[in-house]
Amino acid sequence: MASIVHTEEVMGTVVSFHLDAPRMGEAALSVALGAAVAGLHRDDETFSPWKPQSPLSRLRRGEIRLEDAPAEVAEVLALCEVAGTLSRGWFDAFAMPGGVDPTGLVKGWSLERALAGLVEAGVTSAMVNGGGDIALHGEPPTGGPWRIGVRHPWRPDALAAVLEVERAIATSGEYERGRHLVDPLGRLGPPPASATVTGPSLTLADALATAVAVGGDAALGLVAAIDGYEAYLIRADGTEAFTEGIRFADADADA
């Protein structure tokens, strides 16, 4: 029986691991965690647009070709194309200032990859939370569904909702830093305050949350059309909208 809580600063944020592995020893779990953490740092080195020597930065400057970059770069850019198609252009990694920028998807992809390695190693209950983008496996140690609070867009001390989540949840918003999301379709009007997407893959949930944060109500419907994915939107005026299958937890009920 082994159990670990670990926090790691990487990818410009803090990633927390909550892991339980009843059939693993503590040493084996530590090794698995170490591999997961190393993978996050490796992905950060590969994909950071803020690190001048990252393969992604060099690709953006035209110093290397895609085939010269690590294989993961082509994989992630292909995923960006898929996400762009599924979101009907609301997520567009290829329309960013400064060149291709998979930032809206790559964190989710990296966290999901880290989780997959841990599960393969024998972890049966896992929460990998990278700055609010969360990949989940199994059940929490207390049992029942994972209950994830969505932060209130304007109140640091409050939650807007508690959602029951099985695999992945990502929230995108502009509430701390002002506008930083780019609308690839160049629309006017205030952007949503907060956009949350749940679904089986954190990679896609991350990209779709970005899409809903940009497209608002217009992007909500396309999330509903993707099997397994749900969205919860807080508009700029504080009103809410959500897809039919989203699961709100009763915040006052005991888990």
Add this chain to the structure above:
Amino acid sequence: MKRAAIAVVAAVGGFAGVLGFNLGGSRAPLLHTSAPASNPPSGPPATPPPTSPGGSTTPTTTAGSSPPPTGVRSAVGTTYQYGYGQLAVRVTLDGTSITRVDTVGLQTADPYSQQLAQQVIPLLRHEVLAAQSAKVNGFSGATYTSEAYIYSLQSALDKLHKK
């Protein structure tokens, strides 16, 4: 062993173990629950002490340690870089109760980040002291400032629980 494992999880519990978030009426319209955009700072900004650069990874907490000690004691958590600055949190426990939470190492890159941090941190401190039972496993949409605060607090609690 099992009991100790639960204690660690309860102390960590995402943010929830230490933070009593306002969950009441979460399905009420947001318009009626939202606070004014400007929350006046309710405490003085902390003076930044020297911080160790780079030392930013908390030690791993493994279940199976002995039960937490009793008495009044405090620890300073890891200094976290959070994108627009850095901060560290000092937590004081009396037995298992958090009696005091201070920000001891707040440095920000620019005045706007300083202003944001000064709005957010007093609220976080209040919530820590109003700690309630963990009802959620994690948080989505966390802000940089609150993440850094929570994780520094967590590393401080980890230190106290491991002594």
